Amino acid sequence: MRYVSLGLLLFGFWLALSGHYTAFLITIGALSTLFCVAVARRANALDDEGQPVHLFFGTLTYYPWLMWEIAKSGWTVTKIILNPRLPISPTMIKVRAGQKTAAGIATYANSITLTPGTMTVGVDGHDLTVHALVREGALDLKEGGMDRRVRRFEKGL
């Protein structure tokens, strides 16, 4: 199942990038797809974490939501940068990640880093160390809105 999905993904990638559809090029693409799948299999890279197929439908709603969050916090950071007084108050806090799987925690940590104004500097099990540009950002994170959203995403919604 995972091999098939990875293979389809890679082959689609090849087709999208090449743009020439002659028999020769498609054969080469199929061969290199097989080679890549074999390498991934040999490296044992295909498990829940490496190829999380069960999360696919979640991404369809999760990423638009994340982009909206990025836009909001990006605007906040922009206002701070353009403010002549540069009102920053850098904060380091520990945040508890409520996700159950490693892929969920990684998604949460990456989402924190992606939104401007907060970034994950350390992960230790379920404890994330987060650096925030302003105190308010750290407090927002502590409230756990994003944590709940990622937990919902983890369940495949």
Place this chain on the structure above:
Amino acid sequence: MFVAATLAILAAMALAVVRAIKGPTVFDRVLAGNSMGSLAILLLAAVGFLTGRPEFLDIGLTYGLLNLIGTLAVLRFFRHGDLAYDPGTKRRR
């Protein structure tokens, strides 16, 4: 419109160069270098649209992958003093 985007990206690159020259620590320079890389991808895309040759996007994709690898390699080098550092074996430094 793409002229404006290209000029903005070039201005941003100039600012990144300022940080790369000033940067007190090596990490500031790595950060500026990585930003330069991301801006270069955007510049490639914008110039591709400007000249009507979308093939530039392929170069941009390749450059993005190389940018990631390059930044990680530089960080690894400064952290361990060795590109082939393996925590399992003995420390070489």
Place this chain on the structure above:
Amino acid sequence: MQMAMEIASWALILSGSFFVVVGMVGLVRMPELYTRMHAASVTDTLGAGLLIFGMMLQAGLSLVTLKLVFLLALYIFTAPVVTHALARAALHEDVKPLLGRLRAPTLLTRRSKVKSGRRS
């Protein structure tokens, strides 16, 4: 319809250019490494995202749009990896973050002397 698309892509590309420049201005203005990384992430996510969305509207439905989607995915997946690795490496080398409420005038004079708590 064509007109609306044109205006939307204009707006997206111009605002994307704005955020790209703002992020790099922040990179120059911010007082130390970790705050600079926040500024750089404005360029990497918001600026790049808006520019790419604007270009998608220009390209219409074609292979070019698909490539732009790949480019956006590349940004979304690699930017946090690099930021995280950079922060880890800097903490490992004992580059300590400034913490607490800061104001621009004091930053310039006290920058090298401030002792701040590291993460526990």
